[in-house]
Amino acid sequence: MIKTPHKVDLPLPKREVSDPASLAAEIMEKLTYAIGKDAKVATPHDWLTATILVVRDRVIDTWMESTRTTYQNNGKRVYYLSLEFLIGRLLRDAMSNLGLMDDIRSALQSLSVEFDVIAGLEPDAALGNGGLGRLAACFMESMATVNIPAYGYGIRYVHGLFRQQMAEGWQVELPETWLAHGNPWEFERRESSYEVGFGGAVETVDGPDGEPHYVWKQAERVIATAYDTPAVGWRGERVNTLRLWSAQPIDPILLAAFNAGDHIGALRESNKAESLTRVLYPADATPAGQELRLRQEFFFCSASLQDIVRRHLQQGNSLAQLPEKVAIQLNDTHPAVSVVELMRLLIDVHGVAFEEAFEITSKTFSYTNHTLLPEALESWPVPLFERLLPRHMQLVYAINAKILLDARKKRGFTDHEIRQISLIEESGERRVRMGNLAFMGSHSVNGVSALHTELMKETVFADLHKLYPTRINNKTNGITPRRWLMQCNPGLTDLITEAIGPAFLDDTSKLTELDAFADDASFQEKFAAIKRANKQQLASLVSGRMGIRLDPSAMFDIQIKRIHEYKRQLLNIIETVALFDQIRSHPERDWVPRVKLFAGKAAPSYHNAKLIIKLANDVARVINNDPSVRGLLKVVFVPNYNVSLAEVMVPAADLSEQISTAGMEASGTGNMKFALNGALTIGTLDGANVEMRDHVGEDNIVIFGMTADQVGRVRAEGHNPQAAIEASPELQQALSAIASGVFSPDDRDRYTGLVDGLYHHDWFMVAADFDAYARAQRQVDAIWTDEAAWYSKTIRNTARMGWFSSDRTIRQYNEDIWRA
Numbered sequence: 001m002i003k004t005p006h007k008v009d010l011p012l013p014k015r016e017v018s019d020p021a022s023l024a025a026e027i028m029e030k031l032t033y034a035i036g037k038d039a040k041v042a043t044p045h046d047w048l049t050a051t052i053l054v055v056r057d058r059v060i061d062t063w064m065e066s067t068r069t070t071y072q073n074n075g076k077r078v079y080y081l082s083l084e085f086l087i088g089r090l091l092r093d094a095m096s097n098l099g100l101m102d103d104i105r106s107a108l109q110s111l112s113v114e115f116d117v118i119a120g121l122e123p124d125a126a127l128g129n130g131g132l133g134r135l136a137a138c139f140m141e142s143m144a145t146v147n148i149p150a151y152g153y154g155i156r157y158v159h160g161l162f163r164q165q166m167a168e169g170w171q172v173e174l175p176e177t178w179l180a181h182g183n184p185w186e187f188e189r190r191e192s193s194y195e196v197g198f199g200g201a202v203e204t205v206d207g208p209d210g211e212p213h214y215v216w217k218q219a220e221r222v223i224a225t226a227y228d229t230p231a232v233g234w235r236g237e238r239v240n241t242l243r244l245w246s247a248q249p250i251d252p253i254l255l256a257a258f259n260a261g262d263h264i265g266a267l268r269e270s271n272k273a274e275s276l277t278r279v280l281y282p283a284d285a286t287p288a289g290q291e292l293r294l295r296q297e298f299f300f301c302s303a304s305l306q307d308i309v310r311r312h313l314q315q316g317n318s319l320a321q322l323p324e325k326v327a328i329q330l331n332d333t334h335p336a337v338s339v340v341e342l343m344r345l346l347i348d349v350h351g352v353a354f355e356e357a358f359e360i361t362s363k364t365f366s367y368t369n370h371t372l373l374p375e376a377l378e379s380w381p382v383p384l385f386e387r388l389l390p391r392h393m394q395l396v397y398a399i400n401a402k403i404l405l406d407a408r409k410k411r412g413f414t415d416h417e418i419r420q421i422s423l424i425e426e427s428g429e430r431r432v433r434m435g436n437l438a439f440m441g442s443h444s445v446n447g448v449s450a451l452h453t454e455l456m457k458e459t460v461f462a463d464l465h466k467l468y469p470t471r472i473n474n475k476t477n478g479i480t481p482r483r484w485l486m487q488c489n490p491g492l493t494d495l496i497t498e499a500i501g502p503a504f505l506d507d508t509s510k511l512t513e514l515d516a517f518a519d520d521a522s523f524q525e526k527f528a529a530i531k532r533a534n535k536q537q538l539a540s541l542v543s544g545r546m547g548i549r550l551d552p553s554a555m556f557d558i559q560i561k562r563i564h565e566y567k568r569q570l571l572n573i574i575e576t577v578a579l580f581d582q583i584r585s586h587p588e589r590d591w592v593p594r595v596k597l598f599a600g601k602a603a604p605s606y607h608n609a610k611l612i613i614k615l616a617n618d619v620a621r622v623i624n625n626d627p628s629v630r631g632l633l634k635v636v637f638v639p640n641y642n643v644s645l646a647e648v649m650v651p652a653a654d655l656s657e658q659i660s661t662a663g664m665e666a667s668g669t670g671n672m673k674f675a676l677n678g679a680l681t682i683g684t685l686d687g688a689n690v691e692m693r694d695h696v697g698e699d700n701i702v703i704f705g706m707t708a709d710q711v712g713r714v715r716a717e718g719h720n721p722q723a724a725i726e727a728s729p730e731l732q733q734a735l736s737a738i739a740s741g742v743f744s745p746d747d748r749d750r751y752t753g754l755v756d757g758l759y760h761h762d763w764f765m766v767a768a769d770f771d772a773y774a775r776a777q778r779q780v781d782a783i784w785t786d787e788a789a790w791y792s793k794t795i796r797n798t799a800r801m802g803w804f805s806s807d808r809t810i811r812q813y814n815e816d817i818w819r820a
């Protein structure tokens with residue numbers, strides 16, 4: 001709250017001086033008075049915390065200013081609701097955006113502290129799973145950069161996503177402990193707490209107007225407490241807030257039970273509440289796991305909605321003005337229950353009539369779809385939903401009745417189409433369809449690449465699109481160039497600045513001026529030297545962590561992303577095995593030396609994905625120990641993929657693998673990071689690869705394989721993978737080596753099931769695309785051999801990727817959807 005009876009015009013010691021000497025003094029001051037340590041005994045972690053606190057002071061000044069102006073303007077605010085925010089480390093981000101990088105480095109140097117050492121100790125905030133969570137993080141940074149008053153809302157997971165370790169090549173999941181040393185970036189806001197209820201029943205009472213009113217008598221309640229983290233925009237223009245909720249019990253201890261000797265039972269409430277915000281994506285194979293997941297979703301949505309409505313009313317606005325002042329973006333369906341929670345707040349708490357409540361709600365919400373995979377479209381069993389959220393179940397039925405009536409009034413809707421539109425899946429177990437709820441409760445539904453948006457209209461939302469033909473729109477994803485160029489690749493950033501000046505730092509479309517240097521021999525040489533230095537850095541990381549030596553003059557061919565069959569790491573591994581065969585059969589040929597690098601986590605319950613990790617490690621062991629391919633082929637699976645690892649691997653890539661089955665990757669953002677940092681892409685016409693080809697030019701990207709249309713047709717007509725395998729001797733040989741245990745002598749049958757799957761259904765078209773992929777790889781070899789051609793293409797990639805900045809994406813959201 002800004003209104004305050006306190007005296008506020010006392011001058012604060014504003015942190016305006018930022019020369020190394022004053023910064024060093026401030027760091028000493030923090031070390032002494034905030035951390036309570038003597039410099040003589042301070043640990044590297046203490047220095048890190050002291051440095052963060054100094055940078056944080058500067059962030060806070062702008063943060064308060066931004067909040068104050070937003071309040072005074074009473075303009076529209078954007079709320080980004082997401083179950084994931086994969087923000088990674090924050091120190092470099094904040095320093096770079098505030099322009100403090102050089103001065104803090106010098107300050108620390110004068111204190112004999114090495115910046116890179118302490119920066120490397122900052123834990124990764126692993127509050128996300130993959131692309132969707134990283135997108136939310138890039139968006140937070142871009143919203144602050146383009147000066148949109150915005151809040152991110154999510155969950156403060158104590159453990160986040162698991163930490164991945166390898167045990168004999170198998171993935172093992174360990175708890176991530178990112179909060180072990182405390183988190184100096186966050187501020188606990190005890191005063192911003194809300195009760196969130198679950199279960200119980202709905203009672204009907206007569207209201208003063210004679211109309212029935214509904215009262216949800218909740219059986220359980222927990223407290224949601226806010227933790228705020230500042231999100232700093234480029235050049236520190238604006239600082240927004242990421243507000244993450246933590247669950248606390250209403251009664252931390254049942255004292256009577258404790259005193260009666262039940263020391264464990266007395267903490268039951270406390271443990272139950274806290275288990276809500278412990279881990280991201282608890283295994284949902286069991287009913288208990290599913291229930292926890294739905295509880296998590298409702299927990300953060302309810303707290304966020306209560307907070308949003310409270311702030312709106314506190315500004316003196318009316319509820320009818322909500323769509324004028326508030327835009328809520330749903331990042332996928334995880335927060336879709338927000339639609340009915342806002343309806344409940346409007347109707348039950350504030351007495352708004354149903355029709356008006358629905359109007360306000362749908363004008364306020366918009367929804368981003370991230371996947372067409374049927375198994376990833378959330379739905380909840382009706383009995384579970386009804387038991388946990390009885391009032392929301394009623395509202396789901398009421399919205400459904402209204403929409404289905406609309407559809408029936410419009411001619412041309414068949415019963416089948418009506419069933420597809422319904423919020424309730426009726427075939428088999430009755431379930432609540434969260435995608436349909438998000439669609440109906442929003443005025444805008446967007447896909448994340450041009451291709452994905454078109455496919456959305458044709459597949460998942462075909463019937464809803466027919467009912468609301470103007471609702472679906474496209475917003476192609478982007479990445480923040482601050483983290484994914486300036487911070488992760490300072491060498492390249494300096495080189496670009498030297499060539500075309502610094503304007504691209506504020507407007508990445510200016511990168512196109514680099515085109516003029518693509519064929520300039522001396523520029524190519526400098527570009528190559530930077531790539532080599534980045535590869536050297538990755539080689540040091542791999543040697544330090546895994547004891548494997550990499551030769552930076554070999555081609556670094558990298559595939560890093562979640563492990564999933566549709567992303568087709570398996571295609572890459574099989575091609576690696578085929579290449580291994582070829583090199584051994586034809587040692588006389590001039591092979592291009594390659595290092596194949598993989599990284600990525602598999603969902604703990606996803607059997608085939610975990611098997612693919614084991615296969616990568618088995619293949620790596622055999623190949624790396626075979627003297628006949630020494631210096632020509634090496635395979636490495638780097639454990640525990642996260643944002644910090646990506647920041648080292650992306651700038652070191654020569655070749656970027658973006659080889660998903662066409663039609664299955666909604667957009668991808670990894671593809672954009674690599675191309676921006678001067679890698680060549682080998683990829684299918686999937687997700688944003690299609691638009692990347694349009695921007696970089698078809699000569700500067702290697703495209704192969706079936707199109708989404710072809711995949712659809714082949715699936716419909718019946719695919720015969722066995723014929724494809726038999727027609728390809730290389731593929732057949734690689735598969736039989738894998739299936740017969742060449743890479744798994746300790747368990748010869750380990751991969752028979754995996755290979756059988758390719759012979760029998762090959763849903764992801766690995767066999768179907770293999771030959772095209774292998775040919776494309778040899779085309780890549782040919783380009784590599786012509787060094788001038790290689791750098792001409794890769795420089796053009798950097799030059800033409802400016803459009804994929806998330807600043808552009810955010811401006812489009814703002815112009816078309818939010819209008820803040």
Ligand SMILES: *Cc1c(COP(=O)(O)O)cnc(C)c1O
Pocket residue numbers: 086129130131132134560561562641642643646667668669670671673
């Ligand atoms: C960018 C990024 C992703 C998304 O990668 P895709 O290749 O688009 O799937 C996932 N995880 C991390 C850590 C990332 O930085």
